[in-house]
Amino acid sequence: MGYLVYVNCNCYKNGMTSDPPKKEFVRIVEERVSLDFQQLLLINDKTLRDKIEEDFYNWKETACEHPFMKIAYEYLDDFGVDSMIEYFQFWHEQLPITTKYAPRTHEGMFPIDHAKAILEELDPSDFEPEYEKMVFLNEKSKGINIINTDILSDYYTMGSILIQQSLDGKYGCSLGQFGFNISEDRGTSFYSIFRSSEFTQRTILENQPLKVGDVPVHKCEFIDKETGKSVICGLKLKPFDYDTDEDLEFIVSYGLLSVLRGYEYTYIVTALLKLAEISIETGNRMVWTKWDQENSIHNT
Numbered sequence: 001m002g003y004l005v006y007v008n009c010n011c012y013k014n015g016m017t018s019d020p021p022k023k024e025f026v027r028i029v030e031e032r033v034s035l036d037f038q039q040l041l042l043i044n045d046k047t048l049r050d051k052i053e054e055d056f057y058n059w060k061e062t063a064c065e066h067p068f069m070k071i072a073y074e075y076l077d078d079f080g081v082d083s084m085i086e087y088f089q090f091w092h093e094q095l096p097i098t099t100k101y102a103p104r105t106h107e108g109m110f111p112i113d114h115a116k117a118i119l120e121e122l123d124p125s126d127f128e129p130e131y132e133k134m135v136f137l138n139e140k141s142k143g144i145n146i147i148n149t150d151i152l153s154d155y156y157t158m159g160s161i162l163i164q165q166s167l168d169g170k171y172g173c174s175l176g177q178f179g180f181n182i183s184e185d186r187g188t189s190f191y192s193i194f195r196s197s198e199f200t201q202r203t204i205l206e207n208q209p210l211k212v213g214d215v216p217v218h219k220c221e222f223i224d225k226e227t228g229k230s231v232i233c234g235l236k237l238k239p240f241d242y243d244t245d246e247d248l249e250f251i252v253s254y255g256l257l258s259v260l261r262g263y264e265y266t267y268i269v270t271a272l273l274k275l276a277e278i279s280i281e282t283g284n285r286m287v288w289t290k291w292d293q294e295n296s297i298h299n300t
């Protein structure tokens with residue numbers, strides 16, 4: 001399912017088509033070369049009516065240089081259009097016309113003014129894929145990703161992402177471009193007390209663990225692999241879906257990740273821009289109609 005979006009050509013109006021089989025039934029209705037169905041229904045013989053209709057569509061298919069008398073047409077997947085509009089509404093509040101008038105209902109037309117607005121609103125360069133430098137924190141033995149600095153995350157602030165806070169609020173750990181970081185609250189602000197790009201987490205089982213109600217919350221020692229420097233605090237990274245008191249090793253890595261910039265919608269944007277341009281050139285509106293396997297371009 002999706003939308004067929006097209007612009008009709010002006011060939012029939014300009015006398016640049018072959019002659020239709022039954023010219024007396026042919027009309028231009030809303031810029032579209034169509035049968036006059038009111039006239040057609042005056043014919044009582046249904047077989048004859050069907051024949052006229054069939055001949056008309058067969059003629060229209062090759063009557064001019066434009067297949068089906070459409071100077072341009074595009075099939076747009078409706079799921080693609082829906083998610084494109086959601087994307088526009090979320091990230092591009094400056095696209096009021098496109099989001100309001102893009103194909104979404106059963107069928108419709110873009111007035112020429114809207115085609116002009118679409119050309120102004122949509123900048124193809126906004127829809128190229130982009131790459132962001134990402135920081136990843138992985139558990140080493142199984143290669144499980146704990147977290148990464150996904151810039152689309154709500155928690156992404158000041159170049160780092162908060163992973164966890166201790167239950168007493170005194171410690172917090174984060175991931176950022178400088179690696180894994182543990183900070184301590186010293187009343188007025190947080191101080192970085194541990195920074196590492198490769199470290200071991202050792203769960204401390206002795207010496208009265210912290211408790212929340214009756215649940216013990218063990219402290220951990222974090223040991224930097226390069227310097228051997230370590231800190232102990234009430235934080236514990238849990239990479240697996242089960243809890244373990246075994247030593248775990250973690251590593252920070254860097255990479256590039258393709259970030260959504262409307263990449264999936266590029267073909268839709270390209271199609272809308274092309275049709276909007278042709279719409280302005282021909283003076284005919286962009287038309288869209290729902291299509292599926294049965295309802296194809298043939299009968300439009």
Ligand SMILES: [Zn+2]
Nearest residue numbers: 009011064066
């Ligand atoms: Zn034509």
